[in-house]
Amino acid sequence: MLPFRISQQGSGEETTIEVSEEDRVQTWPEDARLTVVGHGHGRLEGNQKVTGRARYTYDVRLPGQLYAKVLRSPHPHARIERIDTTAAEQLPGVHAVLSSANAPGITWYENSSLFDTTVRMIGDEVAAVAAESEEIAEDALRLIDVTYTPLPFVVDLESALQPDAPKVWEGGNISQEPKVYDRGDADAGLRDADVVVDETFTTASVLHNSLEPHGCTASWEGEYLTLWNSTQSVFTIRQEVAEALDLPEHRVRVIKEHMGGGFGAKQIAWKQDVLAALLSRQAGRPVQLMLDREAENLVVGNRPSTRQRVRLGAKRDGTLTAISAELVQARGAYLTGGEASNVSGIYQTLYKCPNVHTDETTVYINAGPAVAFRAPGHVEAAFALEGAMDQLARALDIDPVELRRRNYAEIDQTEDKPYSLPEGLRLCYDRLTEAIGWDTYQRPEPTGPKRRGIGFAAHDWAAGSGHPPAYAWIELNGDGTADVVTGTQDIGTGTRTGLAQVAAEELGLPLDRIAFHLGDTATGPYSPVSSGSATQASMGPAIRAAALDVKEQLFRVASTVLEIPADRLSARDGKILVDGDMSRAVPIEDIMGQISPATLHGRGARGPNPSDLAIRTFGGQFIELEVDIETGEVTLHRIVSAHDIGRIVNPTVVDSQVIGGITQGIGFALTEGRVIDHRLGLVLNPDLEEYFVPTIADVPSIDHVHVNVPDVKANTTGAKGVGEPPLIPTAPAIANAIFDAVGIRIRSTPLSRDRILAGLATAAEAASQKPEVPA
Amino acid sequence: MIATPPLSSRIPVTLTINGRDHPLLVEPRRTLLDALRHDLELTGTKKVCDMGNCGACTVAVDGQAMYSCLLLAVDCDGRDITTIEGVASGNELDPLQQAFIEHDAFQCGFCTSGQIMNLHVLLDRHDNPTDEQIQRTVTGNLCRCGAYPNIAKAARRAVELKAARPNADPVPSGGR
Numbered sequence: 028m029l030p031f032r033i034s035q036q037g038s039g040e041e042t043t044i045e046v047s048e049e050d051r052v053q054t055w056p057e058d059a060r061l062t063v064v065g066h067g068h069g070r071l072e073g074n075q076k077v078t079g080r081a082r083y084t085y086d087v088r089l090p091g092q093l094y095a096k097v098l099r100s101p102h103p104h105a106r107i108e109r110i111d112t113t114a115a116e117q118l119p120g121v122h123a124v125l126s127s128a129n130a131p132g133i134t135w136y137e138n139s140s141l142f143d144t145t146v147r148m149i150g151d152e153v154a155a156v157a158a159e160s161e162e163i164a165e166d167a168l169r170l171i172d173v174t175y176t177p178l179p180f181v182v183d184l185e186s187a188l189q190p191d192a193p194k195v196w197e198g199g200n201i202s203q204e205p206k207v208y209d210r211g212d213a214d215a216g217l218r219d220a221d222v223v224v225d226e227t228f229t230t231a232s233v234l235h236n237s238l239e240p241h242g243c244t245a246s247w248e249g250e251y252l253t254l255w256n257s258t259q260s261v262f263t264i265r266q267e268v269a270e271a272l273d274l275p276e277h278r279v280r281v282i283k284e285h286m287g288g289g290f291g292a293k294q295i296a297w298k299q300d301v302l303a304a305l306l307s308r309q310a311g312r313p314v315q316l317m318l319d320r321e322a323e324n325l326v327v328g329n330r331p332s333t334r335q336r337v338r339l340g341a342k343r344d345g346t347l348t349a350i351s352a353e354l355v356q357a358r359g360a361y362l363t364g365g366e367a368s369n370v371s372g373i374y375q376t377l378y379k380c381p382n383v384h385t386d387e388t389t390v391y392i393n394a395g396p397a398v399a400f401r402a403p404g405h406v407e408a409a410f411a412l413e414g415a416m417d418q419l420a421r422a423l424d425i426d427p428v429e430l431r432r433r434n435y436a437e438i439d440q441t442e443d444k445p446y447s448l449p450e451g452l453r454l455c456y457d458r459l460t461e462a463i464g465w466d467t468y469q470r471p472e473p474t475g476p477k478r479r480g481i482g483f484a485a486h487d488w489a490a491g492s493g494h495p496p497a498y499a500w501i502e503l504n505g506d507g508t509a510d511v512v513t514g515t516q517d518i519g520t521g522t523r524t525g526l527a528q529v530a531a532e533e534l535g536l537p538l539d540r541i542a543f544h545l546g547d548t549a550t551g552p553y554s555p556v557s558s559g560s561a562t563q564a565s566m567g568p569a570i571r572a573a574a575l576d577v578k579e580q581l582f583r584v585a586s587t588v589l590e591i592p593a594d595r596l597s598a599r600d601g602k603i604l605v606d607g608d609m610s611r612a613v614p615i616e617d618i619m620g621q622i623s624p625a626t627l628h629g630r631g632a633r634g635p636n637p638s639d640l641a642i643r644t645f646g647g648q649f650i651e652l653e654v655d656i657e658t659g660e661v662t663l664h665r666i667v668s669a670h671d672i673g674r675i676v677n678p679t680v681v682d683s684q685v686i687g688g689i690t691q692g693i694g695f696a697l698t699e700g701r702v703i704d705h706r707l708g709l710v711l712n713p714d715l716e717e718y719f720v721p722t723i724a725d726v727p728s729i730d731h732v733h734v735n736v737p738d739v740k741a742n743t744t745g746a747k748g749v750g751e752p753p754l755i756p757t758a759p760a761i762a763n764a765i766f767d768a769v770g771i772r773i774r775s776t777p778l779s780r781d782r783i784l785a786g787l788a789t790a791a792e793a794a795s796q797k798p799e800v801p802a
Numbered sequence: 803m804i805a806t807p808p809l810s811s812r813i814p815v816t817l818t819i820n821g822r823d824h825p826l827l828v829e830p831r832r833t834l835l836d837a838l839r840h841d842l843e844l845t846g847t848k849k850v851c852d853m854g855n856c857g858a859c860t861v862a863v864d865g866q867a868m869y870s871c872l873l874l875a876v877d878c879d880g881r882d883i884t885t886i887e888g889v890a891s892g893n894e895l896d897p898l899q900q901a902f903i904e905h906d907a908f909q910c911g912f913c914t915s916g917q918i919m920n921l922h923v924l925l926d927r928h929d930n931p932t933d934e935q936i937q938r939t940v941t942g943n944l945c946r947c948g949a950y951p952n953i954a955k956a957a958r959r960a961v962e963l964k965a966a967r968p969n970a971d972p973v974p975s976g977g978r
Contacts, residue, residue: 073903076911077895077918079846079886086845160840162831238850238858238912238946287848287912288946320851519910519947683906683949690948715855715944723950724941 047495050634052533052571052743055674057736062599063531063538064744065735067679071523071543072285081285084257085317087244093122095306095316096164097299098154098171099325100146103393103708104180104193107144107153107173114170115156120163122310125302126154126171133271133301136361136396137196141271141298146175147195147360148393149708150325152298157306157314180393182703184332184357187390195360195391202358206387208371210440213338216349216382220340224419228411229775230758231700232332232357234324234713235400236720239287241327242317245303252304253280257287257317259294259518260556265548267296272304283546289518290691291399292328294365294558324713328363328398329701331356331389333370335411340382345425345433347380354387356407359396362389366399366558369489373408375441376643377487378416378434393708394701399558401691402751405488406758410696410776413484413759417766427483427763428456428465431647439641447492447637447740451671452485452645458669458732459483463649470767476657479664480768484756485647491672491748492642492741493564497633498552499573501530503581505623507601507616508540511573514551515566520750521680522562528676529567529744533574535598536615560644560748563676567744569633577629584627585618634743642741644752646670646734648689650760654768656787659780661697661765663727666757670731673738673747685731685753692757694721700777815879819844820888828875835859837875838885846886846915850944857943860916861885867923867939886915889922897963898922898956907956909947917943921957930961 034045055061075081112124127142135141142152154171158164179193186192187200194200217223243256252274258264261281269279286293303316318327333356340349352374371385400406420427437449460466463481471479500512511530517523527543534541544551555565578598585603586593597604602612619627636642651664668685675681698719702711712718731753737745758776766772771786812827817837826841835852838844838861850858852871859870862884889896898918901907908914917940924931924939931939936957945953 069903069906070908072911074895076908076914077886077899077902078890079844079915081911082845083848083912085849086839088843088845160829161836162829236946238848238856238910238944240850286910287850288910290946320853519912521909679906683909683947683952686951687909687948690950691946714853715851716853720944720946721948721950722941722944723937723953726948726950729951 047635048632050568050572050743052568052575054739054743055737055745057739061532063528064676065674068524068528068538068677069679070521071527083239083285083287084242084244084255084283085239087255087315089244089246089313092244092313092315093157093159093310094161094164095155095157095303095314096161096168097152097302097322098168099322100149100151100153102146102175102177103149103182104178105146105175106178107146108176109174110154111172112154115167118163118167118170120159121156121167122312123157123306124154124167125305125309130305135298139361141301148326148395149710150322150395152302155302155306157310180708182392182394182708183705184334184355184390184392187357187392188355195393200391202362202389202391206371208375208383208385210375211382213349213351213382213384217338217340217351220348221343222341222419222422224339224415224422226415226418226774227334227336228414230333230407230410231776233330233400233695233699234701234718235290235292235328236324236715236718237288237290237292240318240320240323241293241297241299243300243303244313244315245307246313247308251278251280253282254300254304255282256300257293258283259289259516259558261516261546261548262514262553263294263556264296264300268300268304271301280549283516286516286518290401291366291403291558294399294556295363297327320715321713324718325395325710328400329359329395330400330403330407331358331368331397333407335370335408337411337415339415339419341419341423343423345423345430347378347434349382350374350378350380351384354385356389357392357397358389359392359394361396363396363398366403368397368399368403370404370408372489373405373412373487376436376439377412377485379436379440380434394703394710401688402488402755405486405755406695409484409486409755410758410762413756414762414772414774417482417763418772428460431485432456439643442641444639444641447640447642448671448736448738451736452487454734454736455646455669455671458734459647459649459667462667462730462732476655477653478656478768479651479653480764480766481649481651482760482762482764482767483647483649484759484763486645486752486755488560488644488752488755490559490561491564491644491752492636493561493633493748494555495633495635497554497565497569499566499569499631500552501573501577501629503577503619503627505619505626507614507619509534509536510542510544511570512544512551513554513566514545514548515554515562516546516557518557520562520684521677522557524680525563525676526566526570529570530574533571534578535600537601540601560750560752564742564747565633567746568742569631571743572631573629574631576631577627580627580629581615581618584622585613588618588621589613637740640740642738642747644670644672644747646752646756648756648760650757650764652761652764652768654765654783656769659783661778661783663693665727666729668729668731668753669734670749670752671734671736672749672752673741674745675733675735676744676746678733681749682731684749686729688751688753689729689757690721690726692754693725694719696758696761696776696778698777813876815876817875817878817883818881819883819885826875830874830876832875833871834873834875834878835870838870844885844887848912848915850912857920858913858916860919860943862919862923865923865926867920886919889918896922897967898925898960901956901959901963905952905956905959907952908949913943913945917945917953921960925960925964929965
């Protein structure tokens with residue numbers, strides 16, 4: 028039994044009680060000689076994925092399963108006056124129809140409901156049908172007659188802020204109290220500066236476009252509901268769906284085996300999760316409700332568009348005297364839960380600066396709701412801050428990396444806490460400049476219309492530390508194999524493999540003798556949502572604790588069998604060693620065979636993070652590219668990336684995460700952006716034809732330079748998260764490289780050809796009008 | 803308004819999938835993709851965009867890589883169809899499948915079937931394709947996890963593995 032602590036804070040109604048379990052596992056030291064952790068290994072589920080046998084939510088097929096489709100609002104803002112579903116109900120093959128006429132009144136999105144009679148965006152749910160095939164369900168939707176009264180709408184950030192703008196909600200278009208942060212006096216800092224950069228940047232709303240859409244299959248057995256759900260958090264879905272349906276949590280089971288991507292948008296329950304359950308109950312048959320690509324891109328999340336005015340003040344030597352940022356982001360028609368999209372954060376923490384002001388306003392528009400998207404807030408803000416820093420470096424004629432070194436933060440200035448690995452970002456700077464040969468770097472000469480440039484950007488990220496509560500169980504079987512049982516989920520990132528490696532290391536078992544279980548609320552203990560790059564760092568320590576627990580029991584058994592004190596025993600490579608001597612090794616299965624069919628059961632909990640340290644991830648990127656000044660085309664040549672993510676548990680999988688994050692960063696920088704027709708409120712590219720995600724031809728050589736310094740103060744494994752960080756510096760590094768190549772600063776994403784050509788034209792015009800300098 | 807055709811208007815079709823004949827009754831509007839996924843429960847072929855933009859549903863039809871979401875099942879009667887489920891020989895993985903695992907050429911795996919099917923057709927035709935041919939082959943296969951560099955490496959590795967197999971096709975280098 029682990030030490031268990033109950034702490035109480037506050038009093039009266041404000042009381043919060045927290046339970047935590049101290050982690051008694053010894054942290055792996057920085058130079059620990061580990062045999063499984065730290066070594067590359069292919070994904071444990073690889074075979075299923077390359078043979079088509081991996082079962083995703085979309086692939087669930089149950090006897091009698093029906094298929095559901097949702098009728099969605101064609102208006103960005105309207106009142107539903109009348110809805111008639113009679114014809115749809117009578118269509119052969121239709122088994123359930125739901126709309127505001129018959130659905131239970133379930134509150135959703137603040138003061139809205141599951142089927143609200145006011146729709147606030149194109150795509151809002153109006154009715155849902157379950158039928159024997161997708162085709163019949165589509166036919167049924169066409170038979171539903173709805174009368175709408177269109178209402179005034181607004182779909183862009185700037186218009187929504189105007190005083191006479193149509194109101195998305197009665198209370199107006201400001202969705203939350205502006206978030207204001209002040210440290211020191213930024214105005215004074217700007218006055219004291221020798222140089223001030225004052226730039227306004229905008230970023231486009233981008234769409235997650237996970238290849239597997241959101242959706243689920245619902246099936247009832249009496250009062251018990253099972254939901255197969257494409258989600259980043261089986262336990263969040265269980266809690267939110269149970270609450271919406273007024274069910275106790277133990278009557279809801281959520282399963283997620285494999286998932287075709289989430290990127291932040293699948294960490295909360297969405298309407299279809301409840302709709303599928305209601306349709307299934309009405310029909311008395313299992314119902315699958317997967318969104319089509321258009322709905323996926325309209326209603327279940329996006330990265331919000333932003334406008335950011337950034338002012339940086341600095342002394343001649345580069346010392347920052349002030350950072351001031353006025354920030355606006357468009358949240359869409361509804362506020363959603365999950366990981367916050369904090370655009371202010373990076374301004375407050377990335378650089379050492381005594382005077383910081385941020386002011387963040389969130390705005391409603393009549394469009395799809397924003398939700399966390401891989402490093403939410405930081406990706407948008409890094410584009411602006413790191414662009415402004417590049418501008419500052421040029422204004423001061425200081426090397427851009429040197430400027431960042433001169434403003435190095437070793438503490439979290441918002442909480443006045445030292446970082447757990449204060450040298451982390453500096454190590455990234457060192458490795459990156461070395462890898463690219465920065466000290467002697469020479470830009471290749473222009474060839475024809477092609478101009479070469481290189482850009483740099485740094486980042487921090489507020490997450491990656493992992494956190495409690497998180498639990499794991501390990502069953503050591505009679506034949507010396509182990510089942511690691513958790514309630515976490517693999518969202519496509521390699522969770523099974525990285526966590527199984529931690530178990531194998533601690534148990535002293537080869538990886539192929541471990542089965543890793545996850546993604547089922549009925550069989551595994553609570554695990555947190557897979558967001559905030561947290562899974563490895565949350566679950567790893569819990570799994571180590573469970574492994575230690577079961578290993579100690581194994582040593583007790585072995586001690587009896589071998590007649591050697593338990594404290595002289597250790598485990599490695601499937602064997603029990605006496606005094607660390609491999610020549611006196613006894614196979615674990617021989618020991619377990621003595622007690623079989625009894626098994627040993629270990630239990631582990633994630634201990635708390637240190638209260639006196641701030642745990643963060645850091646990094647940076649160099650990007651080399653070429654701009655064609657005749658066509659505006661940008662061709663990426665090389666990306667070098669380094670990140671302080673603590674100990675690298677599985678370099679194979681981590682490299683893939685880095686490459687993948689950067690690839691999404693390339694899309695955010697160069698080609699991606701939701702386009703809305705302002706007159707119609709219509710999203711013009713809710714598909715994969717006109718919405719341009721990067722293809723294989725868009726991705727250059729990407730080198731991940733391993734920093735790989737275990738963060739031994741962070742948790743017992745020394746590993747931090749890698750999922751989100753690599754995407755953060757990509758767009759500003761590309762924008763800075765474009766400036767380096769052609770001398771124009773594009774302040775809006777996507778950094779499209781038309782913007783580059785317009786920038787080049789403006790620059791050429793300005794140059795031609797420059798008065799001649801007298802000789 | 804479109805009414806559902808009565809069941810009797812379903813049309814008999816025989817789909818030859820991975821070497822086996824499957825007689826089916828399908829609506830004329832049912833795509834090959836839906837016939838695979840629903841009528842035959844061959845769910846390895848994935849639906850992502852359902853309009854020919856992403857490549858996830860790629861299968862081989864008479865030796866050509868095709869988007870199964872853009873084919874009607876009734877048009878595939880008598881055609882020889884290979885899906886991801888038919889790429890391995892029993893439990894022995896195809897060189898491409900093996901190379902995809904070795905080179906970590908996927909993360910979530912949702913695009914993987916389509917990537918492998920497209921490359922499978924390429925490697926059937928060319929013993930030693932150029933890097934450009936490999937890239938061009940999967941340019942239409944979107945991968946949101948961004949496994950692209952590893953997909954290219956895996957394809958290259960599969961060429962080696964294939965050449966090393968004892969029963970490798972003795973077609974001269976360069977293919978046909």
